[in-house]
Amino acid sequence: MTAMRMAAVAAAFGRDLEADFQVVARLVAEARAREVRLLALPEACLGGYLLSLDDGADLDDGPPALAVDGPEIRRLAALAGEMTVVAGYCEADGDLRYNSVVCVTGDGVLGNHRKVHQPLSEDASYASGAQFRAFDTPVGRIGMMICYDKAFPESARALALDGAQIGVCVSAWPGSRTNAPADLAEDRWKRRFDLFDRARALENQIVWLSANQAGTFGTLRFVASAKVVEPGGDVLADTGVGAGMAVADLDVARALETARRAMGHLRDRRPDAYAVGA
Template sequence: MAKHVKEAALKVASIQMEPVFGETAGNVARSIALLEEAAEKGVRLAVLPELCNTGYVFESRSELRALAEEIPAGPSTAAWIEAARRLDMHIVAGITERDREVFYNSAVIVGPSGYIGRYRKVHLWGEEALYFTPGDLGFPVFDTPVGKIGCQICYDCWFPESFRLAALQGAELMCVPTNWVPIPGQDPKREAMANILVMAAAHSNSLFIVAADRVGTERGQPFIGQSLIVSHTGWPAAGPASSDRQEVLVAEVNLADARRKRNWNDFNQVLRDRRTDVYDRMLGTGYKPGWY
């Protein structure tokens, strides 16, 4: 049965929302209302933005200490676990994590059967480095009933190694909770740089990508929205969303296509064509390669 589910059409959602800093209970409740909207559309897997339970712009360690939660014991994860069970949905949500006195910008992965795992942001952006510790879990891939899922968070997308290492471990779908900000020099008539990067990553690794951004301005920091869902071909399957509204983007995908349709022609398949005589197969990490 599990094999059949993994090869069936799957509806996925990118939840674009506007958290309010410090209002954790309200933010989680708002996220669940949007998840319920996605469930009404038949969605089986949904991605929420980065740090969506607390907001993003911290100004002190005391704020961070007061708002951060343990995973999976904290109330935000517990609420998402209950929602996943009730809605028969897998959920990937950005969360402010506390592990004793160490703090991480994390994503939690839950499903109808409960807690699955966590990802900790590896590449910190800007003043995040004042508050968070860089992730220490690498790039795990979770084998779930809906497919093999990996995670990135925001700035991780600027590092092609992140997607490549997940793909080599067998990931079919990458979930990206994010808080994209304006990029200097961006032509307002062009698509966001972040969108270009995730489209390129999907294409060059034969991965589906669900990127969920936030909107609004928090403590003077604007966020750009433009969430999207990308096919393994690199072309958008849904979105980009608006730059200023809460939205639920939905696309129907077949994750088996990430494997079955990986050959570009009679000669080329991007992961198989890697020159591992020139560079290390797993980029110098201790990961064991998956199938490809």
């Protein structure tokens, strides 16, 4: 058993796709120099997120819609090379657009997830995904989700039951919409963001990477707070409310084995008792 270096990013991205790729290239290069093998970039890092989540807000045309088998994702894969990289983008599928996250290496696409849970007015811009599935990668079996997905315990649990060893949640999670404090570190939406990250790791006893947008975009001020969480719910690395890269070393198999040795939350489930509302 050997430790693996992994990292989650908090960074700002906008509508200029070429500028976004320059940021991605810089972050990948930094991660490679630090010998990171698994890198999580934020939701909507290719093309930026929405300008507002308010109903009827004056929005632009939104991020560019990219095909999962198109040239932009191939470019991302080429940048990834020997690393496993997770990144958010707007996915085109016929006339529909999805808020999606893709996992790539230099060999191509390993997995793709379409955001299932849509907050506030996001459904005006994106269609909804319909499933959670884990998949194998060179760094272990991964399950992906996007932002609001992590507010629902069933999302991460479905991935854990599908064998995910590592949960990767990419976000464009903003601060409070009302009564926002001047200091983002005191923001109640940031506290919820952090609680969800730790709870999803602990209840499923999996490794958890949480990437997020940083800075501001349109009316939104993002809480950053990218982090790596071990299966006991303890935060190993955190960027705080600024841009940065949270880097941690962890032997994933050993960490899962240790966390599940006495009380195995997946093993000790009683599905027969959970019928109501299932």
